Amino acid sequence: METDRSHFDTSQRARSATRDAPAFPLVSLVIPSHNRCASLQMVLESLEKQTIPPEQFEVLVICDGCTDDTIAMCRSVAASYTLRIIEQTPNQGPAAARNRGVKEAAAPIILFIDDDVVPEPTLIAEHMRLHADDERAVVIGPLLAPAGFRLNPWTGWEEAMLGKQYRAMSAHEWDPTPRQFYTGNASVRREHILKAGGFDPTFRRAEDIELAFRFSELGLRFYFNPAAKGWHHAQRSLHAWLNISTAYGWADVAMYRSGRQTMLHSMAKEFHRRQRPLQWLARLSLGRTWLLRLVVGGLLITARLAAWAGQQRAAYGAYSAIFNLRYWQSVCEQIGGASAFWALVQQQGTT
16 A cells, blocks of 8 residues: 655754653653643653663653743753753644654654653553564553542543443453554554554544554564553543544544544444434434534533433543544534434444
8 A cells, every 4th residue: 555655744844852861762752732731641651660770761742833932941850861852843743742752762663652641650661561462463551540630520421431442452351453543652663653654634533543554464474462551631611522533533534534434434333233212312413513512512411411310420420422423423513414314323333
């Protein structure tokens, strides 16, 4: 498959500040960041506790259009490991930022973590352990809620959904797939990223999953390592969370149009396994924007009341319905309307 090398655009305005690096770091940690100074500082400080020697890894922070104190904070960190600060302006999104980090990295293995993911002391070592056994490995570590950290109800739902996936993979109920390649905590050899063509910067969400499908096409093997723990200090507004579902709908249609038809086919098949009340709400509201807004508003009220009453399962059910309805509506808008959506769902229901 021909790949687009233009994802590694070197024409962007950027400046790098590099401390003396060892000749041969084993792994490069790539951390894109945009105006998350406090959480990023926590991540950088926690990297001092890694069990592998500091000379064996480097950390590249890509400050992607930061307008807060992120750059000054990074420059003030007295790290025992090699810390490289890359300034990128204007803000270009996580895909472009990670591409820049991969381009600048000195090590053969790239470990992606997010600027709000605090690594367990053994995180790097656990990633490296699997790469030592398989040069074609794509390693996925879990993103876990820290003990005592208060999540918003909607981010609590996200964590619960991820937890179900992690438990299923740990129990070998199913193997990890490109769908679980979240760059909050994942690693792969740099040569494979370059061969695949890097992240597609037109994706502002699911850019990691889209790249992972290209890894799969290259014959790479996906591993889930539950011991490579990252503690996710997720702080997301309700508005930002609502937009995620829409962005995932856009991304899945974009991947569908690029030839990965399994994306929407899987979605359509899964629709038939959803609970009947959710299917009914979908048939009632999809394609009717005003009605969908009323339904989502009612579900938000239901979720808040359920949480207030201590009915977490009911609250999570409401958030799940909201996410699915907005995702399906986004798909509808991208593929030509509700009639095209229902035709796809009906087709997959009969196969």
